[in-house]
Amino acid sequence: MGATAAKLIRDARTSAGFSLAQLAELGSTSKATLSAYENAKKDPGATTLDRLLKACGLQLAAVPSGMATTPAEVSRRFSEPRQPPTGDDVSITRDGRRLETVADFEALIAEMSSD
Amino acid sequence: MTDDEGPYGPLDAEAVLSALVAHRVDFVVVGGTAAIQHGATRATSDVDCVVATTTENLQRVCDALHEMGNPRIRAENVPDETAIELSKSLVNVDYLQRLELSTWRTDSGSVDILRNLPDANGKLLPIKDIPSLAVTTEAGLVIRLGTLAAIIESKEWSNRPKDLEALPELRQLRDNEPH
Numbered sequence: 001m002g003a004t005a006a007k008l009i010r011d012a013r014t015s016a017g018f019s020l021a022q023l024a025e026l027g028s029t030s031k032a033t034l035s036a037y038e039n040a041k042k043d044p045g046a047t048t049l050d051r052l053l054k055a056c057g058l059q060l061a062a063v064p065s066g067m068a069t070t071p072a073e074v075s076r077r078f079s080e081p082r083q084p085p086t087g088d089d090v091s092i093t094r095d096g097r098r099l100e101t102v103a104d105f106e107a108l109i110a111e112m113s114s115d
Numbered sequence: 116m117t118d119d120e121g122p123y124g125p126l127d128a129e130a131v132l133s134a135l136v137a138h139r140v141d142f143v144v145v146g147g148t149a150a151i152q153h154g155a156t157r158a159t160s161d162v163d164c165v166v167a168t169t170t171e172n173l174q175r176v177c178d179a180l181h182e183m184g185n186p187r188i189r190a191e192n193v194p195d196e197t198a199i200e201l202s203k204s205l206v207n208v209d210y211l212q213r214l215e216l217s218t219w220r221t222d223s224g225s226v227d228i229l230r231n232l233p234d235a236n237g238k239l240l241p242i243k244d245i246p247s248l249a250v251t252t253e254a255g256l257v258i259r260l261g262t263l264a265a266i267i268e269s270k271e272w273s274n275r276p277k278d279l280e281a282l283p284e285l286r287q288l289r290d291n292e293p294h
Binding site: 026054055057088089090091092093094096099100101102105106108109112 | 209
């Protein structure tokens with residue numbers, strides 16, 4: 001995971017606008033260790049990588065190979081809107097489902113009736 | 116507070132807030148309406164509120180929605196007649212408990228009900244953790260308002276074009292706040 005994780009962490013940090021020290025504090029690690037991760041001198045492991053990316057507002061997820069690991073793709077991802085905290089005519093359930101169509105609402109009503 | 120014309124008709128923000136206050140809803144105003152209270156000039160088409168999620172408070176939210184008039188879900192792909200029909204099963208505590216964000220249309224305007232507000236790092240803040248202050252509106256309503264810093268952070272996190280457009284004015288207002 002070394003080189004890929006290093007690139008992911010660095011891209012995530014710089015896109016979020018954090019300094020090494022800031023992300024180290026948010027990610028509960030040291031500046032030196034974080035630097036080692038970013039330079040592929042140390043492997044963060046999945047748990048630490050997940051924690052650091054979350055601190056930058058990202059979620060570590062398994063994706064089909066070939067998707068979103070190049071710098072350009074990662075940059076594009078960062079430029080996209082995040083989950084809206086408010087409005088835009090889309091209701092969102094606590095487990096993250098977007099209610100946009102009649103079928104979405106009918107399915108939820110059916111769930112409410114069966115629970 | 117001025118009325119603004121949104122895609123779902125005019126917003127009477129004072130009427131929306133008045134209903135929430137009248138029913139003793141525990142809420143904090145965030146989003147564009149809060150920004151206007153802080154001095155922003157950018158119009159908004161809805162009132163965004165973070166509410167306490169106790170059963171009692173959510174029942175008060177339902178009561179307030181009814182007072183706002185004819186509450187129904189607001190969704191771009193759901194015709195209004197269908198929204199009215201579906202909403203007979205949705206203006207209740209069970210529905211609100213299942214939603215992180217519910218969008219409503221009422222005769223007083225559009226309202227968004229949220230459980231949380233994101234901070235700059237995307238951490239979701241429940242109502243008790245949102246930095247807020249009490250203000251009196253033009254109509255004399257005493258309401259709690261998210262601080263300008265909290266509103267800015269939520270919009271920075273949101274990263275939507277309309278939020279990014281609003282940020283320069285909000286940052287200028289923040290920079291001009293007395294210390």
